[in-house]
Amino acid sequence: xxxxxxxxxxxxxxxxxxxxxxxxxxxxxxxxxxxxxxxxxxxxxxxxxxxxxxxxxxxxxxxxxxxxxxxxxxxxxxxxxxxxxxxxxxxxxxxxxxxxxxxxxxxxxxxxxxxxxxxxxxxxxxxxxxx
Amino acid sequence: xxxxxxxxxxxxxxxxxxxxxxxxxxxxxxxxxxxxxxxxxxxxxxxxxxxxxxxxxxxxxxxxxxxxxxxxxxxxxxxxxxxxxxxxxxxxxxxxxxxxxxxxxxxxxxxxxxxxxxxxxxxxxxxxxxxxxxxxxxxxxxxxxxxxxxxxxxxxxxxxxxxxxxxxxxxxxxxxxxxxxxxxxxxxxxxxxxxxxxxxxxxxxxxxxxxxxxxxxxxxxxxxxxxxxxxxxxxxxxxxxxxxxxxxxxxxxxxxxxxxxxxxxxxxxxxxxxxxxxxxxxxxxxxxxxxxxxxxxxxxxxxxxxxxxxxxxxxxxxxxxxxxxxxxxxxxxxxxxxxxxxxxxxxxxxxxxxxxxxxxxxxxxxxxxxxxxxxxxx
Ligand SMILES: [Zn+2]
Numbered sequence: 195x196x197x198x199x200x201x202x203x204x205x206x207x208x209x210x211x212x213x214x215x216x217x218x219x220x221x222x223x224x225x226x227x228x229x230x231x232x233x234x235x236x237x238x239x240x241x242x243x244x245x246x247x248x249x250x251x252x253x254x255x256x257x258x259x260x261x262x263x264x265x266x267x268x269x270x271x272x273x274x275x276x277x278x279x280x281x282x283x284x285x286x287x288x289x290x291x292x293x294x295x296x297x298x299x300x301x302x303x304x305x306x307x308x309x310x311x312x313x314x315x316x317x318x319x320x321x322x323x324x325x
Numbered sequence: 326x327x328x329x330x331x332x333x334x335x336x337x338x339x340x341x342x343x344x345x346x347x348x349x350x351x352x353x354x355x356x357x358x359x360x361x362x363x364x365x366x367x368x369x370x371x372x373x374x375x376x377x378x379x380x381x382x383x384x385x386x387x388x389x390x391x392x393x394x395x396x397x398x399x400x401x402x403x404x405x406x407x408x409x410x411x412x413x414x415x416x417x418x419x420x421x422x423x424x425x426x427x428x429x430x431x432x433x434x435x436x437x438x439x440x441x442x443x444x445x446x447x448x449x450x451x452x453x454x455x456x457x458x459x460x461x462x463x464x465x466x467x468x469x470x471x472x473x474x475x476x477x478x479x480x481x482x483x484x485x486x487x488x489x490x491x492x493x494x495x496x497x498x499x500x501x502x503x504x505x506x507x508x509x510x511x512x513x514x515x516x517x518x519x520x521x522x523x524x525x526x527x528x529x530x531x532x533x534x535x536x537x538x539x540x541x542x543x544x545x546x547x548x549x550x551x552x553x554x555x556x557x558x559x560x561x562x563x564x565x566x567x568x569x570x571x572x573x574x575x576x577x578x579x580x581x582x583x584x585x586x587x588x589x590x591x592x593x594x595x596x597x598x599x600x601x602x603x604x605x606x607x608x609x610x611x612x613x614x615x616x617x618x619x620x621x622x623x624x625x626x627x628x629x630x631x632x633x634x635x636x637x638x639x640x641x642x643x644x645x646x647x648x649x650x651x652x653x654x655x656x657x658x659x660x661x662x663x664x665x666x667x668x669x670x671x672x673x674x675x676x677x678x679x680x681x682x683x684x685x686x687x688x689x690x691x692x693x694x695x696x697x698x699x700x701x702x703x
């Protein structure tokens with residue numbers, strides 16, 4: 195409500211993380227060892243079945259579920275900025291920031307490429323592979 | 326168990342940005358009106374107070390109540406985002422039905438201009454709030470998903486704002502009582518695509534109150550036919566519906582079941598139109614329209630004053646203003662005035678049954694912090 199510090203604070207930052215890697219990196223989170231439910235927030239056990247969870251790396255690609263561009267003042271950010279819910283192919287739905295002020299349309303493909311200075315996951319449209 | 330609990334009286338302050346007034350004076354306006362409306366002359370006839378505020382400081386309720394002379398009784402304070410004071414009413418009704426209290430004063434208050442210069446800033450301990458997803462963004466995502474599933478014409482969104490502003494023009498307490506055209510709505514500044522400024526409620530300072538008690542053979546008392554409250558289920562990668570839809574539909578279903586009626590039996594609705602898309606999804610979740618049919622519903626005139634089932638005859642949150650913790654009881658007050666035939670120029674002729682829906686959000690990962698549906702009259 196009144197915070198001025200919007201920078202990344204590893205201990206209490208509730209946002210999902212990202213790990214760079216040779217295959218384009220991965221979104222980091224947790225997956226239930228029993229029911230396989232994926233979670234992008236730090237948890238002690240599965241919110242669905244309360245079984246133990248294990249750290250997991252999710253493929254960074256997925257499908258845009260919904261999107262918008264915010265054009266109002268939000269602390270720590272410069273409007274306009276576009277955001278989207280991205281359902282990762284083998285994992286949870288995460289909130290990502292996308293380039294420019296045109297929201298990426300629902301149903302389109304996107305790839306998480308990293309974390310911005312603000313600590314937000316950043317995604318861009320997935321290039322169609324030439325085959 | 327008592328058979329039925331009644332709303333014995335309602336009251337509100339004025340609505341608007343009134344930073345110089347403060348919660349205690351707003352509460353004096355609302356509670357004074359509600360007690361007089363209920364015919365309660367002696368505050369010792371109040372057995373408990375169920376208060377609600379979202380951003381109020383600790384002790385806000387007691388600080389207001391001492392100036393009303395309401396002391397010595399149990400005071401419980403509720404927070405349930407936008408559904409805060411309808412949650413207080415839901416619990417007050419249960420307390421009366423169970424026999425725990427004979428008469429409960431419900432009180433909602435919010436002084437938002439003390440806390441925010443502009444829109445509500447997102448909560449930084451929340452995963453999506455921390456990522457900058459302010460509330461207009463939450464509802465814009467609803468509109469985006471809805472459009473993807475069903476299609477969504479800008480003129481349908483605009484029609485909600487035009488209708489509710491027209492209703493609000495008949496409400497002397499509305500914060501934004503001026504009528505607007507669809508062209509003005511769509512040409513106003515974009516806040517979060519596709520929601521423009523005139524599709525977003527304003528922050529507001531206000532207090533609202535209701536006296537809930539047992540039946541006492543007074544004609545003006547309005548029976549609470551049903552009330553349901555739930556928080557949202559997990560809302561994640563498995564979900565297909567826009568945020569809040571399934572929660573609203575489930576709570577509405579429970580309320581219809583308890584009341585023994587369906588949405589077609591209701592003469593008027595007060596629903597949570599914090600943003601235009603919210604009214605469209607609410608009308609579908611309540612069952613007034615089929616999924617995907619909320620846009621055509623508002624465009625048809627069905628939900629306008631003079632139509633078969635007016636929605637938000639008060640002007641709704643878009644016109645009346647949205648003082649978070651006070652909003653639910655403002656909706657209840659309108660429903661009570663309508664059912665008594667006291668709604669003046671915006672009276673729904675022959676109104677016998679009203680339904681109120683309030684939806685609170687702001688927590689990532691669930692389908693809503695809380696939703697309340699109340700059925701009044703019958
Ligand atoms: Zn599990």
